[in-house]
Amino acid sequence: MELNCPLPFEDDERITMAHGGGGRRMEQLIREVILPHFPTGGLKNDHDGVVINGLTGELAFTTDSYVVTPQFFPGGNIGDLAVNGTINDLAMCGARPAYLSCAFILEEGFAMESFRQILVTMGKAAAAAGVNLVTGDTKVVDSGKGDGIFINTAGIGQLLPGARIGPERVAAGDAVIINGTVADHGMTIMAEREHLNFESGRMESDTRPLHREVAAIIDEFGAQIHCLRDMTRGGLASVLNEIAQSANVQVTLEDSKVPVNDPVQGACELLGLDPLYVANEGKFAIFAPEELGTEIVKLLKAVSPENTPAVVGKVAAGEPPRVECINEFGSRRILDLLSGDQLPRIC
């Protein structure tokens, strides 16, 4: 019989303060755990910045921190949310996403296995979208001074030829088009957080990149696309309010035309939440002349057949700027900006 040594103490099972200290443990974390998931271009290990090439003229630049809780949910986790979310912010500028940075704030004690899962997802999301995660940063904070993991991604994109996106370009006569069902992400997070099960069926976050849809419509319609806006925190209603304010216009939304998945609709009714205010992570609104509405819907459907794009509203002149919602019976209500949010920390 052979005597085996006991297994060495596996102190790498959890994040420790040393993983953020700038020494050997951090170097090891970056080299062994983080970098393998970013093969293309690669997070640079040996430098605090990276030199990028091939971009010219007008560039888009954006940043977002992700603090969603829980970090894992049906349809995704904080990792693909962080990659897709910043891709989408670039796309909403009318840009082709090119490079992302990625900065982690890890809480001491966070499970290494969870971190690995998040990294795998980020690598896949970046590869699927054809963007390069090129530079990063890792910090560790004491137990009780964070919440497992926060991720910041900043992004640089190249403006698409012909793109002229801006809320001030939205004008009377524009249609409001959205690329699919609303409230999936927010309701999924809420159900997950509160451990709610709805008989109406399974919900799933809609986190996904939107740059292909954007490229298709800009390629086809160029500067006729006046504005693009992803419907994250605050949902469709907040986007319409922001645009109404920025462009000094009045927007009318037809409630019955806004697609909502059945389980999401059921959950909203049960909880008394308005799906128009609930966050999405793979849905956006397009503002373009009314006569293009049908064609844009057709194009969006062609790029993403699983979606249900629709013309849901229109823009008119008039003071003061406001958003009105008409239901199927013709009754009207004002959709105002919320004071806070229905659901905190959904992204």
Add this chain to the structure above:
Amino acid sequence: MELNCPLPFEDDERITMAHGGGGRRMEQLIREVILPHFPTGGLKNDHDGVVINGLTGELAFTTDSYVVTPQFFPGGNIGDLAVNGTINDLAMCGARPAYLSCAFILEEGFAMESFRQILVTMGKAAAAAGVNLVTGDTKVVDSGKGDGIFINTAGIGQLLPGARIGPERVAAGDAVIINGTVADHGMTIMAEREHLNFESGRMESDTRPLHREVAAIIDEFGAQIHCLRDMTRGGLASVLNEIAQSANVQVTLEDSKVPVNDPVQGACELLGLDPLYVANEGKFAIFAPEELGTEIVKLLKAVSPENTPAVVGKVAAGEPPRVECINEFGSRRILDLLSGDQLPRIC
């Protein structure tokens, strides 16, 4: 006698979850509290990204999150640290810093007045360095799930003409030059955190931007400057170790030539810390052919007369890669990478 109404409850004294909710309170926080401090270019309020212009060819891209505790310390706060730190990461790529993004993760209950002070400092630091804070993000996490404020800044810079910076370019015959005293930042943070007072005098963080020194030496010496590295987490010793590994060389450091301020030296001795491993936030190491050493020191002194630049070491061929330190009596010791860090959360 006039009857006065009681003062209205000032609920804006502290950060609330609603400030991160995407609704009216968040819009107000961004418009009234954040934007006034970023006058040039301005953090864009009405869009999640910004279009930037005028950059071509090779760009530098970097990101860093700042989690320093305490947030306020002699010589600065987390705000100028976040601006200067990312400026310095760009400068270390051989780039002129141009645009910064800025993302806040605020803890519910964080004092609005502290946030304002940090914003004032960030605005001043950006203006002083001639960079534009152009896009941002604000998230709020529940009380007990953060630590007051974390800041991420990502940056884009334009590579300076003639710059060819890379650790792999460091070669036998290079000198190691640093631009001034070491360990000021780390020891200041430690003293502040532990409420230590040293009789040896007042210490102060050295947080400041380094791009002017970098521009001056690249302008003068171009590609003869082989590598630049700011000496943050892990200090000078860690930088030298990283370079030795990347370039596969041996580095010899002359201990007595490394300038250390008296109070810092005193504090280090009292606490048994090695200043070579303590973090800096306004100091960097330059690797360039030995014959340029004196000229580089002279130029650094001309740009920043308050500093005490010095040639402190040299690079030689040899295996394995390592860093050796010679003291004034000629005795030698190996400077290894630390496993973790002497001081956590110093930036």
